[in-house]
Amino acid sequence: MPSSDTPPDVLVIGGTGVDTVVRVDTLPVPLSDSLGVGPILEWPGHTGGNVALGCRALGLNVTLLDYIGDDWPGRQVRERLAAGDVAFEALISPAGTRRAVNLVDPSGHRMSFYDGRDPADLRMPRDAYLPHLRRARHVHLSIVNFARFLFDDIEELGVPVSTDLHDWDGLADHQREFALRADLVFLSAAGAGERIASVMREILRDGRAQAVVATAGAGGSYLLTRDGSSTPRPVPAVAPPGRVVDSNGAGDAYVSGFLYGRLGGRDLExxxxxxxxxxxxxCTGEGSTALIGQEQIRAAQV
Known part of the structure; x- marks a missing residue:
């Protein structure tokens, strides 16, 4: 693990938890009193944990700050991050560690039930995050509510910041501040559907982002930048290097790969x-466990 004296390339704030993964024959699940399923698995991760682990697997120095519970899921989170060589500084939340239940069909598609249990008045103390902000090359904010209160300090320090809005429809208030105050914005095309291009344009028009990326799973992704066309540029999907097992964490892995390139000085495309x-x-591993490394990503570019 990197020394505590090593400045983080990426400081991830928020977004850890434990997924319970249930494999089902089809989505949506048929209405029934009970259904037989395969082994039900527990995977620590969630979006912030997955981005941190993905960036670390690519050789970046990563620090993750978040609230977790003094509970069994919290211990799972600590163990997974330690095994992935991520520097994790945890604050204890009385509400406990966040959870999610993900239904996954044989093609790897999922439906997630997210337990956002943080109290509305939860705030991260400035002395817990400011020393890390002052040293970080880049900050990635998960859209947990307390993270929005870090934007003023981030902007004052001039640290580039990214965020993932997930399936934002362009209308819900919770994600709006994140959309308009981040320098690099990711979101899933699924939330806005046919309106995704206009939502991307609105983020650039009304916010400070230099680039907006919409991911569309097997349909690839779309990139919109301030110095390009007003039409999002398509980026083709890549064929998985093996059988598709689980799409959990694929969007987080995309963010990790993108940040790896950005911090390495690559252009946005x-x-x-x-x-x-x-x-x-x-997508080739269960429960966001298939993390691509530097050698693998370099080989795949050849």
């Missing part, structure tokens, strides 16, 4: 291609 490589690789 090349960053999107690296994101696609990492996302495709992630």
């Amino acid at each position: 090349e960053c999107a291609r690296l994101g696609a490589l990492a996302g495709a690789h992630a």
Whole structure:
């Protein structure tokens, strides 16, 4: 693990938890009193944990700050991050560690039930995050509510910041501040559907982002930048290097690959291609465990 004296390339704030993965024959699940399923598995991760682990697997120095519970899921989170060589500084939340239940069909598609249990008044103390902000090359904010209160300090320090809005429809208030105050914005095309291009344009028009990326799974992704066309540029999907097992964490892996490229000085289109490589690789393992490494991503570019 990197020394505590090593400045983080990426400081991830928030977004850890434990997924319970249930494999089902089809989505949506038929209405029934009970259904037989395969082994039900527990995977620590969630979006912040997955981005941190993905960036670390690509050789970046990563620090993760978040609230977890003094509970069994919290111990799972600590163990997974330690095994992935991520520097994790945890604050204890009385509400406990976040959970999610993910239904996954044989093609790897999923439906997730997210337990956002943080109290609305939860805040991260400035002395817990400011020393890390002052040293970080880049900050990635998960869209947990307390993270929005870090934006003023991030902007004052001039640290580049990214965020993932997930399936934002362009309308819900919770994600809006994150959309308009981040320098690099990721979101899933699924949330806005046919309106995704206009949502991307609105983020650039009304916010400070230099680039907006919409991921579309097997349909690839779309990139919109301030210095390009007003039409999002398509970035082709990459064929997974093995059988598709689980799409959990694929979007987070995309973010990790993109940030790896960005911090390495690559242009935005090349960053999107690296994101696609990492996302495709992630689909070949269970529960966001298939993390692409530096050698693998370099080999895949040849």
